[in-house]
Amino acid sequence: MTERESFIDYLSRRGISRRGFLGFCAVTASALALPMGAARTMAANLAAAQRPCVIWLSFQECTGCTESLTRAAEPTIESLILDQLSLDYHHTLQAASGEAAELARQNAIDDNFGSYVLIVDGAVPTGEQATWSTIAGQTNLDMLKETLDGAALVIAVGTCATFGGVPAAAAIAAERPNQSGAKGVGDLMSASEVPERPLVNVPGCPPVPGAMTGVIAHFLAFGTPPELDDLRRPVAYFADTVHQRCPRLMHFRNERFALAFDDEGARNGYCLAKLGCKGPKAHNACATLKWNLGTSFPMLSGHGCLGCAEPGFWDRTLAPEGDRFLGSAFYPDAPPAA
Amino acid sequence: MNTVVVDPVTRIEGHLRIEAQTENGIITAASSTGTMVRGIENMMIGRDPRDAWAIAQRICGVCTLVHGIASVRAVESALDYPIPPNAELIRNLMIGAQFVHDHVMHFYHLHALDWVDVVSALDADPAATADLQQGLSAWPNNSSAYFADVQQRLAGFVGSGQLGIFANGYWGHPEYRLPPELNLLAFAHYLEALQWQREAARLHALLGGKNPHPNFVVGGAPCVLDGNAGRTAMDRNGRRLMAQIITGMQTFVDQVYVPDTLAIARYYKDWSARGEGVGNFMAYGEFPDALGGADDTAGLFIPRGAILNRDLSSVLPVDLDDPEQVSEDVSHAWYDYSAGNAQGLHPYDGETRPNYTGPTPPYAHIDPQQAYSWLKSPRWQGLPMEVGPLARVVMLYATGHQDTRDLVDASLADLELPLSALFSTLGRVAARTLETKLIADRMSDWQAQLEANISAGDLATHNADLFYPQSWPASARGAGYMEAPRGALAHWVVIGDGRIANYQCVVPSTWNAGPRDAAGQEGPYEAALRGHPLHDPAQPIEILRTIHSFDPCLACAVHVADPDGGGMIQIATTTGAAL
Numbered sequence: 001m002t003e004r005e006s007f008i009d010y011l012s013r014r015g016i017s018r019r020g021f022l023g024f025c026a027v028t029a030s031a032l033a034l035p036m037g038a039a040r041t042m043a044a045n046l047a048a049a050q051r052p053c054v055i056w057l058s059f060q061e062c063t064g065c066t067e068s069l070t071r072a073a074e075p076t077i078e079s080l081i082l083d084q085l086s087l088d089y090h091h092t093l094q095a096a097s098g099e100a101a102e103l104a105r106q107n108a109i110d111d112n113f114g115s116y117v118l119i120v121d122g123a124v125p126t127g128e129q130a131t132w133s134t135i136a137g138q139t140n141l142d143m144l145k146e147t148l149d150g151a152a153l154v155i156a157v158g159t160c161a162t163f164g165g166v167p168a169a170a171a172i173a174a175e176r177p178n179q180s181g182a183k184g185v186g187d188l189m190s191a192s193e194v195p196e197r198p199l200v201n202v203p204g205c206p207p208v209p210g211a212m213t214g215v216i217a218h219f220l221a222f223g224t225p226p227e228l229d230d231l232r233r234p235v236a237y238f239a240d241t242v243h244q245r246c247p248r249l250m251h252f253r254n255e256r257f258a259l260a261f262d263d264e265g266a267r268n269g270y271c272l273a274k275l276g277c278k279g280p281k282a283h284n285a286c287a288t289l290k291w292n293l294g295t296s297f298p299m300l301s302g303h304g305c306l307g308c309a310e311p312g313f314w315d316r317t318l319a320p321e322g323d324r325f326l327g328s329a330f331y332p333d334a335p336p337a338a
Numbered sequence: 339m340n341t342v343v344v345d346p347v348t349r350i351e352g353h354l355r356i357e358a359q360t361e362n363g364i365i366t367a368a369s370s371t372g373t374m375v376r377g378i379e380n381m382m383i384g385r386d387p388r389d390a391w392a393i394a395q396r397i398c399g400v401c402t403l404v405h406g407i408a409s410v411r412a413v414e415s416a417l418d419y420p421i422p423p424n425a426e427l428i429r430n431l432m433i434g435a436q437f438v439h440d441h442v443m444h445f446y447h448l449h450a451l452d453w454v455d456v457v458s459a460l461d462a463d464p465a466a467t468a469d470l471q472q473g474l475s476a477w478p479n480n481s482s483a484y485f486a487d488v489q490q491r492l493a494g495f496v497g498s499g500q501l502g503i504f505a506n507g508y509w510g511h512p513e514y515r516l517p518p519e520l521n522l523l524a525f526a527h528y529l530e531a532l533q534w535q536r537e538a539a540r541l542h543a544l545l546g547g548k549n550p551h552p553n554f555v556v557g558g559a560p561c562v563l564d565g566n567a568g569r570t571a572m573d574r575n576g577r578r579l580m581a582q583i584i585t586g587m588q589t590f591v592d593q594v595y596v597p598d599t600l601a602i603a604r605y606y607k608d609w610s611a612r613g614e615g616v617g618n619f620m621a622y623g624e625f626p627d628a629l630g631g632a633d634d635t636a637g638l639f640i641p642r643g644a645i646l647n648r649d650l651s652s653v654l655p656v657d658l659d660d661p662e663q664v665s666e667d668v669s670h671a672w673y674d675y676s677a678g679n680a681q682g683l684h685p686y687d688g689e690t691r692p693n694y695t696g697p698t699p700p701y702a703h704i705d706p707q708q709a710y711s712w713l714k715s716p717r718w719q720g721l722p723m724e725v726g727p728l729a730r731v732v733m734l735y736a737t738g739h740q741d742t743r744d745l746v747d748a749s750l751a752d753l754e755l756p757l758s759a760l761f762s763t764l765g766r767v768a769a770r771t772l773e774t775k776l777i778a779d780r781m782s783d784w785q786a787q788l789e790a791n792i793s794a795g796d797l798a799t800h801n802a803d804l805f806y807p808q809s810w811p812a813s814a815r816g817a818g819y820m821e822a823p824r825g826a827l828a829h830w831v832v833i834g835d836g837r838i839a840n841y842q843c844v845v846p847s848t849w850n851a852g853p854r855d856a857a858g859q860e861g862p863y864e865a866a867l868r869g870h871p872l873h874d875p876a877q878p879i880e881i882l883r884t885i886h887s888f889d890p891c892l893a894c895a896v897h898v899a900d901p902d903g904g905g906m907i908q909i910a911t912t913t914g915a916a917l
Contacts, residue, residue, distance in 0.1 A: 051500055060376050062893045063351045064399020064550040070443075071536050071549065078532050082491065086500035091348045095451045095507030097882055098344035104506045131694045132712075133374040135353060136345045137701040166396045167376040172384035179377040206399060206550050247569050261555060261800035262422075267562045269569030291548035295540040295579070296571035298547030302799075303560030306392055306553075314381070314393060328386035335806055 032214050032226055032236045041221070051083075052220065053112035054119060055105060055147055056090040059140040060133050060167040060182055061122025064206040065158040066092045072209035073293050075217065084220060088116075102136050105147070113150035117219060118197075120144070123160040123167040123182035126193065132180045144185070145194050153219055154199045156185040157212055162201040162231075163187075163311040170315045177315075186232060200225045201232040203284075205308035210289040211237040231311070233283070242297075242305050243279035245287035248272065259336050266302055274336035276328070277304025284309040306330055339366070341703060342875045345373070347885060349448040351400040352892025354851065356881055357704060358867055363875070368860075368867035369706040370851045372713040372896045375672075375692065382841035386807070387413045387833050388556045390841065394829065395551055397843065398894045402550040403436045403542070404822035405829070405843065405894070410556045411632050412818025412829040417556075417810055422798040423628040425558035427788045428545050430625050431580075432552065433820070434781045435541040438587045440823040441727070441774040442538075442595050446524075446531040449767070449886045452879060453602055454524040455514035456504055460493055462522035470519050474601055477593040479530065488526040508877045515605045524602065527594055534590050541583045544571050558800030564792050577789070584781045591778045599771040603753055603764055610755050613763030613884040615866035616722045616859075619729035620644045620656060620849075622828060624821035625780065628787055632819075639780060640730050640821055641737050644718055648761060650736040656718070658817040658828055661686070664844060667715040669856035670708070672696060680856050682717055685830040685842035686815060690714070706854070712896040715852040715861060716844050724862045725825025725849045726888060727770035728760065734776070741779075745772050763866070766887040807836040815840075822846050824891050847895035850888050863888060 029039040058066070070077045081087045087094075088108035089101070096104050108116060122140075125132040130139045148154065159165035160182070167182035186201060188194045202211050215234055218226040227235045243249065248271045251257070257274040258266035271277070279287075282305045286297040298305055307313045314329065327333040342365075345355035353374040359367045378397055382390055390413065395406035407429060414421065464486035471480040495501075508514075516524070539549040545561045546552025553560050567573040572580075620643070627637030635642050643653035657663055665682030668675055674693045675683060683689065695709050704710040715722070723729075734742035749768060750759060759765050791797075803809065815832040825846030832840035852861040860868075863885060870880045 051498070051502075053500075058353075060374060062396055062399040064396070064402060067399050067402065067550045070532065071539055073536070076533070076536075078529050081503055082495050086502045088500075088502055088505060090503060091346055091353075092351070093447065094348050094503045094505070095456070096505065097346065097348045098878070100506040100508070100877075101346055101348050107505070131696065131699060132376075132692075133353065134699050134701075135373065137355075137697075137699055139699045142700070166378065166381070166393060169381045169393070171377055171380040179380060180375070182376070205396060260802045261558060261560050262562055262798055267565035267570065267797065269566040286548070292540045292543035293536060295543035296547055296576075297543075298553050298560075300569070301543070301545060301547035301553070301560065301571040302562040302565075303547055303553035303555060308551075328389050330392060331386070331388050331805075333807065335802070 032218055032234070051086045053108050053116040054085045054087050055108050055116055056087065056119040056121070057143060057147060058091050059120070059122030059124050059144070059161070060180065061158065061160055063092055065121040065212075066090070068206035068209050069212055071292055072213045075213055080213070080216070085216070109147060109150050115152050116150060117216075118147055118151035118154045120154065120156050120161045120185050121158045123164050123184060124188060125167070125180035125182050126188075127181040129180040141188075141193065144188070148195045148197055151197050153225060154185060154197050155202060155212075155215055156199060157202045157207055159203045159205045159309060159313065161185055162203040165205065166314060198225060199232055200228060200234065202237075203233065203309040207309070208237070208285045208289050208291065211285055237285040237289075238283045238309070240283065240288070241280055242282045242284050242287050242299075246279055246299055247287070248299055257336070257338075259338060261302060272299055272304040274332065275304050276331040278307035278330075279305040282307040282310055304330070340875060342872065342878050342881070343703070344878060344881055347882070347890065349451065349886060350890040350892065351398060352890070352895070354885070354890050354892045355704070356863070356867070356885060357706070358878070358881060360872060360875060363872050365867050365870045365872065367706070368864045369704060369710055370713075370853060370861055370863040371704055371711045372851060372892050374892065375712040375896045377692075379690065379841045379843060382838045385838050386836070387416070387831060387838050388805070390831065390838060391554050391556065394843065395554075397845070398891055399550045401436065401440055401822050401824060401891055401894065403432060403546075403552060404820060404827055406552070406554040407433060408818045408820045408827050408829040408843070410554050410818065411820065412816050412831040413556045413833070415633070415816030415818055416814040416831055416833050417804055417816070419557055419801070419804045420631060421558045421801055424563065424788060424791055424796065424799050426626055426628045426631060427784045427791070428559040428561055428799065430628075430784045431781060431788070432542055432545050433624065434777050434784065435538060435587070437777045437823050438591060438774055438781075439535055439538045441770050442531055442590065443535055444823075444889045445595060445599065445767075445771065446528045448889065450524055450528060451507060452883045452886055453514070453606060454516060455509055455511075455521050456492070456507070456525055457496065457509040458514065458516070458518045459489065459522035459525045460496065460518075462489060462518035464489055464522070467519040467522045471523055474597040475593040479526065485522055485526060488529065489522055492525060508879050511874070511877055511879055513873055513879050516602065520601060520605075524598060527598060530594070531590075534586070537583060538587050541580060544576050544580055547571070555800065557802065557805050561799055563788075563797045563799060577792075581785060584785055587781070588778045591775050596771055596775055599768060600749060600752055603768060606764060607753065607755065609764040609883065610759035610762045612870060613766070613866045613887060614761040615724050615862040617648050617761065618644070618646050618718075618721050618723045619732050620718055620723040620725055620826055621730045621733045621821060622656065622658070622819035622826040628784075641733050643733050643737070644723065645732060645736060646721065650732065653733065653736050658819060658830075663718055664828075665717050665720075666844060667717060667855040669715070670706075670853035671711050671714045672709050673714065682855070685828075685844055686832065686840070688830075688842040711853040713848050713852045715855040716849050717855060720857075722852075722855070722859050722861055722865070723849055725846045726766070727773050727823075728766045729825060730821060731769040731773050732760065741776060742772075745775065763884045763887045770889070810836060822894075824889050824894070825849060845894040847888075847891045851890055851892065851895050
């Protein structure tokens with residue numbers, strides 16, 4: 001490896017304009033609701049930084065979180081991987097496979113011990129089921145332990161890595177609440193099964209891309225995570241419910257509800273609560289940041305919110321009280337009355 | 339004899355391990371191992387069948403949508419539940435968009451680095467690269483200055499000493515054969531495709547609210563048409579945007595993806611005689627007629643059928659309900675069947691009891707004589723079948739689809755290759771590209787039909803008549819099929835008393851990546867690797883080329899139902915009492 005250069009040297013050699021760079025900082029500062037002047041501080045700090053090393057580990061996952069990240073508008077995945085980060089290990093994107101890939105991870109750990117960012121997607125199977133997911137012959141739990149050790153910050157992305165997600169959903173046929181003992185990173189830290197390190201949770205199935213890049217940008221600029229709530233979620237994206245920011249809210253207040261997915265009420269933009277929308281219980285930024293370059297989000301197209309960023313959203317938390325499987329978690333059990 | 343291990347196989351979805359035995363530098367046998375399992379089917383039991391799509395869809399976020407579609411179709415099949423023509427068109431548009439998005443990203447972001455030496459692009463002459471581009475297509479990013487910029491960006495990146503995702507690639511490997519200019523062109527398109535795919539994914543956001551993991555609903559599509567401007571996505575502006583997105587997809591496919599594939603293929607023609615696999619192909623079919631619906635398999639754009647031993651003169655009928663056709667074998671998988679592992683089971687009667695008997699981690703090798711994968715081995719009439727783009731293109735070709743024949747024949751003529759070249763690693767890559775064009779072109783038709791319906795005042799997107807459990811029979815079962823980008827996919831659902839009693843998924847990468855069966859027949863990945871020469875076993879790029887040509891999706895491929903024993907139907911019975 002050649003001598004590393006500072007971020008600003010790198011950018012200027014790359015011919016990136018100072019104005020474009022400030023624009024990125026302004027957009028990010030605004031999305032994170034940072035105080036006035038933060039964009040300038042951010043720009044100054046970022047300019048002095050090297051591209052920080054990021055190691056991304058994927059466990060019991062579906063790769064939806066990575067796919068979501070590639071949909072991010074600002075910063076884009078191209079600028080993240082080429083200009084802002086050194087993404088040294090990421091199964092879906094990296095060129096190297098097999099031993100060469102594992103060597104890249106080991107080098108990244110050794111060269112950046114104590115300073116790299118670890119991003120995790122997917123849950124980790126534990127106990128007797130630790131063999132339910134291995135990479136290079138190693139259990140996910142061992143790989144996580146080994147890689148957590150030198151991490152300055154851990155970002156758990158997606159509901160699986162944050163709260164266990166789908167892998168931890170109840171399997172009633174097996175009479176087991178969690179077949180593979182799947183756990184999120186925070187639970188593993190609390191249980192002392194892995195080393196404790198500063199952790200940010202960005203839930204969602206998958207997370208809104210801007211929520212992931214916002215946390216990364218904040219760390220790049222300030223070396224710290226943004227303000228977090230008691231579930232270690234960034235307040236900027238998870239303080240409000242989707243319902244509070246829904247453009248159909250006015251109709252909810254006026255008790256105007258869609259009663260079928262394609263009725264006149266649905267087309268008029270009436271509230272979807274009577275078709276099962278979980279918006280009032282769902283903390284996420286879908287209604288504010290929207291999805292796919294601001295194109296839409298579920299309620300705008302016509303389906304209620306599934307509450308996919310909430311802990312246990314497949315099971316009892318958001319389902320009717322009592323038997324977690326009595327009735328649908330997402331739809332009414334009988335045709336709604338006007 | 340030596341063993342070459344590739345674990346993790348990267349640039350795929352999920353967790354895959356390949357072990358290959360070599361003699362004198364030639365692969366004599368290979369084993370494909372899926373190394374991760376979650377148990378998603380088992381989570382279905384006892385739930386409301388209307389919820390299944392949302393959970394099933396989380397099987398995979400790359401081919402997002404495919405399990406959601408298969409699931410709603412399975413429940414609709416079980417309940418004999420027709421959906422409005424507009425909903426069928428919306429699903430076709432979303433499935434079409436998924437194909438185009440997924441195949442382009444596979445080519446540039448998951449597969450290209452097996453053929454394209456990124457570092458060599460630093461030696462390219464930008465002016466010659468511009469000439470090359472201008473000779474390939476009318477794509478507007480074709481100036482010397484443009485390629486000089488891309489090259490400067492790459493040089494800056496490489497010069498920083500932090501190679502990130504490109505670290506430890508096999509750069510400079512003698513098996514990389516493209517001239518520097520084509521490497522630079524392909525790298526430029528790697529970056530452009532990242533930008534392009536964000537636009538392409540917007541179609542799912544319009545019709546399904548978000549991507550990845552757009553929304554579906556049993557009985558139709560959760561999307562209002564021609565709704566309140568500003569408060570619904572598919573208002574006048576949304577409809578205009580959809581037309582633009584489709585045009586943008588078609589343009590990129592015609593001007594970038596297709597010409598790049600052919601330009602690169604020209605340098606790797608020896609790969610048209612390597613990597614075939616089992617020589618048996620199967621498709622369930624896709625893109626129903628809007629009026630006929632999914633039950634009308636005669637109306638499918640991509641036909642259903644099976645072809646054995648490359649015999650294009652005979653397309654055999656496929657029936658998902660026939661207990662003699664589809665089965666899953668677990669003789670080499672980490673599961674046990676209650677009646678012993680010698681016999682496969684049809685998915686309606688499927689059972690899946692995990693029993694990890696592999697080596698204790700950390701381990702160096704699996705034992706292919708024992709169970710060695712979390713994937714089962716699906717078989718059709720006892721035979722391993724390849725599914726995916728090559729199977730579909732072969733099916734279209736064999737059934738005489740004229741556009742397919744024209745496109746395939748012209749491409750082969752352009753490369754000066756015979757029809758048999760299709761049955762190879764290169765043929766699989768080309769088939770994926772060509773079917774992308776066929777599907778992208780078709781999207782305009784579905785969009786025009788949808789617009790015509792809207793203009794005629796037909797705004798129905800959901801059939802509420804059978805949506806609520808009160809209207810369902812006490813027991814029902816059905817199979818929901820689809821063509822996922824990676825191949826034939828089906829979900830089998832059994833419904834009892836308004837709950838799911840049984841749920842099984844048999845998915846494309848299980849067909850392709852599964853292990854040997856009780857008869858010792860290899861799966862398609864394993865068969866495809868046999869005979870590959872490895873230039874340097876320490877840098878087994880040849881293995882990556884053929885495995886990536888299948889576009890592995892391992893999170894999809896692995897499934898499990900019942901950790902504590904008993905068949906699926908028995909489980910439903912015992913837990914039914916506990917509900």
